[in-house]
Amino acid sequence: MNHNPSHLPEILNRYISGYHQYCLSGNVRPVFISDNLCGMMVFPKSALYDALEDRYVQHIHPSDLESYQRFLEELRRAPQTGTAQYRLIRGDGSLLYVCDTMTSYLQGTQMLADSVLTDITQIKAENQNLQYLNDTTPCGFLKYTCEKNPRITFINDRMLDILGFSKHPGGEYDDLGLSMSNLYTMIPADERGRFSRYLERVYEQGGPIAGEMTALRRDGSRIHVFGWVTKGVNERGEEEFQSALMDITERYRQKKEQETSRYLKALTEIYDKIFEFDLRERTVKCLYGQKSPSFKWLENIPMQMQEATEKWITGSAAEADRDRLRSFFGEFYQRKLTGQEGRPPQITYRALSSSGDYQTYHGVFLMLDRDTSLYCCRRAMQTPEQTGMQELAMRFTEGVVAFEVEHDTVKPLYISENVCSFFGYDREEWLALAENKPTIRAFIDQSGISYSEVKTLFSSGEAEFTYFDMEQNAYRRIRAICSGNYQRDGKCYVMLYNLDAKAPESAEHRIRIRTFGYFDVFVDDKPIAFRNEKSKELLALLVDRRGGFVSSEEAIGFLWEDEPANTVTLSRYRKVALRLKNLLEEYGISEIVESVNGKRRIAAEKVQCDLYDYLTGREEHAQLFKGSYLTNYSWGETTLAELTGDHFYGVGE
Numbered sequence: 001m002n003h004n005p006s007h008l009p010e011i012l013n014r015y016i017s018g019y020h021q022y023c024l025s026g027n028v029r030p031v032f033i034s035d036n037l038c039g040m041m042v043f044p045k046s047a048l049y050d051a052l053e054d055r056y057v058q059h060i061h062p063s064d065l066e067s068y069q070r071f072l073e074e075l076r077r078a079p080q081t082g083t084a085q086y087r088l089i090r091g092d093g094s095l096l097y098v099c100d101t102m103t104s105y106l107q108g109t110q111m112l113a114d115s116v117l118t119d120i121t122q123i124k125a126e127n128q129n130l131q132y133l134n135d136t137t138p139c140g141f142l143k144y145t146c147e148k149n150p151r152i153t154f155i156n157d158r159m160l161d162i163l164g165f166s167k168h169p170g171g172e173y174d175d176l177g178l179s180m181s182n183l184y185t186m187i188p189a190d191e192r193g194r195f196s197r198y199l200e201r202v203y204e205q206g207g208p209i210a211g212e213m214t215a216l217r218r219d220g221s222r223i224h225v226f227g228w229v230t231k232g233v234n235e236r237g238e239e240e241f242q243s244a245l246m247d248i249t250e251r252y253r254q255k256k257e258q259e260t261s262r263y264l265k266a267l268t269e270i271y272d273k274i275f276e277f278d279l280r281e282r283t284v285k286c287l288y289g290q291k292s293p294s295f296k297w298l299e300n301i302p303m304q305m306q307e308a309t310e311k312w313i314t315g316s317a318a319e320a321d322r323d324r325l326r327s328f329f330g331e332f333y334q335r336k337l338t339g340q341e342g343r344p345p346q347i348t349y350r351a352l353s354s355s356g357d358y359q360t361y362h363g364v365f366l367m368l369d370r371d372t373s374l375y376c377c378r379r380a381m382q383t384p385e386q387t388g389m390q391e392l393a394m395r396f397t398e399g400v401v402a403f404e405v406e407h408d409t410v411k412p413l414y415i416s417e418n419v420c421s422f423f424g425y426d427r428e429e430w431l432a433l434a435e436n437k438p439t440i441r442a443f444i445d446q447s448g449i450s451y452s453e454v455k456t457l458f459s460s461g462e463a464e465f466t467y468f469d470m471e472q473n474a475y476r477r478i479r480a481i482c483s484g485n486y487q488r489d490g491k492c493y494v495m496l497y498n499l500d501a502k503a504p505e506s507a508e509h510r511i512r513i514r515t516f517g518y519f520d521v522f523v524d525d526k527p528i529a530f531r532n533e534k535s536k537e538l539l540a541l542l543v544d545r546r547g548g549f550v551s552s553e554e555a556i557g558f559l560w561e562d563e564p565a566n567t568v569t570l571s572r573y574r575k576v577a578l579r580l581k582n583l584l585e586e587y588g589i590s591e592i593v594e595s596v597n598g599k600r601r602i603a604a605e606k607v608q609c610d611l612y613d614y615l616t617g618r619e620e621h622a623q624l625f626k627g628s629y630l631t632n633y634s635w636g637e638t639t640l641a642e643l644t645g646d647h648f649y650g651v652g653e
Contacts, residue, residue: 536632552573
């Protein structure tokens with residue numbers, strides 16, 4: 001192929017936006033200026049080019065001049081390619097933001113460089129506008145990469161305030177580094193799949209897309225946010241996500257209270273008394289008691305949970321049932337209470353009735369969310385209609401929906417949190433149903449069931465349907481039971497529950513801990529994303545002790561080796577322990593750490609750990625240890641020495 005160098009100036013002038021060639025040897029200066037570059041800068045070539053001096057550098061903004069000269073100096077050291085961003089002052093006085101990609105190379109004894117400029121003025125302006133909005137609006141703003149595990153590239157002060165990060169006088173924030181490196185540490189584990197699918201939609205559509213979701217504060221508590229996500233391009237030309245968010249936790253709480261009150265409307269058809277237990281606040285209050293004088297002191301007044309329960313057990317429960325009731329509620333307080341055969345936790349006992357005699361009662365815990373449950377109880381003597389609804393409520397597992405059906409309309413009264421995805425709706429769509437009250441036919445058109453099945457439900461009081469589970473991509477059986485007589489009154493309550501529920505796996509089969517090499521914890525084969533490194537280290541320390549209790553003073557000595565145990569470090573340690581507790585609760589594995597009088601231990605029998613398996617001495621575990629242990633932590637060397645000794649001794653045998 002024949003090359004014709006005479007065409008090169010034409011190519012550079014016509015097809016490259018801004019080009020110039022530098023001589024980096026001796027008298028540093030441009031040796032070629034393209035016509036396009038002159039056009040970009042609104043200068044004649046004579047203003048940019050001179051055979052003896054660098055006139056190009058005279059037009060660089062004074063604030064960027066020093067960094068530009070360092071850029072040239074670096075390129076002079078050896079052949080390479082570098083990139084710099086700076087401002088040029090144009091002939092009309094305006095500023096031109098450019099991205100300069102320059103490649104240096106040797107030609108004979110001279111070091112030359114080819115420079116290609118890209119105009120990024122508009123991108124910079126957009127980002128400056130965004131920065132202004134970040135600083136002046138009450139919303140939280142985030143910018144993060146379009147990666148599988150998105151990295152946060154910008155976060156404004158309002159967002160940090162929403163997430164509960166504390167700012168030091170020097171301008172630094174506690175524990176921010178880990179969150180910045182992975183956005184998902186700010187999202188609860190049970191919400192990450194949905195958020196990932198949400199980002200996929202935004203990426204495909206470009207956005208913006210609005211919606212609600214749950215986020216995690218620095219202390220592990222949950223907040224609810226509403227906002228928009230869109231896809232943009234940063235100043236480097238890379239795609240990124242941008243989010244504007246508002247804290248709607250209080251609005252969410254009020255909405256939840258409204259939903260709960262509608263749910264109560266249906267439950268009062270079933271139960272004599274209903275109590276709300278709040279595990280986060282450790283309180284209980286009576287929501288419905290049929291004007292019972294026995295619970296007047298608990299009526300809509302939050303009381304300390306354990307104190308109030310003990311007062312009721314001592315004062316009202318039959319003596320023979322008191323210990324059993326204490327054990328039942330005690331397990332609930334510790335989040336260890338589970339149902340049997342897919343049913344929610346329930347108990348039968350004798351207690352004083354309002355008439356002053358002992359009656360048999362049935363009680364059941366119905367979970368509203370991870371922190372709130374309703375304890376509902378009833379006397380054993382009930383009408384057939386009430387019995388049917390009670391049997392339903394005593395058996396539902398994966399979620400419940402309560403509807404009010406009146407004449408030809410359907411109004412949702414309550415939807416448990418996990419039911420929306422089960423039926424293929426989002427929460428806003430469910431709430432819209434409550435407001436719009438669709439007709440029965442319009443409602444069942446969405447569910448896929450036939451009108452004849454609905455008529456069977458209204459006439460017999462119960463029926464079974466087949467729904468398509470959008471979340472699991474499979475068909476599921478649903479049972480429906482009515483309270484009231486629709487045929488007679490034209491009104492009834494309908495409750496649905498899942499028939500195909502499976503009993504949850506035991507924790508032993510879900511939790512796996514790796515100590516050989518780096519320390520990591522896996523739940524259902526997915527790693528836990530620790531938001532606080534000291535909380536992770538505390539758990540590693542408990543694992544290292546193999547089930548023995550660790551006191552606060554001992555833990556401080558390991559976690560802060562150079563600091564004594566005092567009020568400051570003790571306060572710091574309590575925060576770390578609380579964060580660990582909240583994180584384990586978030587993943588549903590709080591039972592693996594036990595606490596007694598400020599001392600903590602790992603419940604070794606509830607986890608699978610490579611260290612524990614290796615120490616059994618069984619042949620199938622002999623190859624687990626490869627010579628490294630808790631590489632993250634220096635204090636692990638003591639156990640490593642023990643393992644290394646045992647290891648080589650065994651080989652010598």
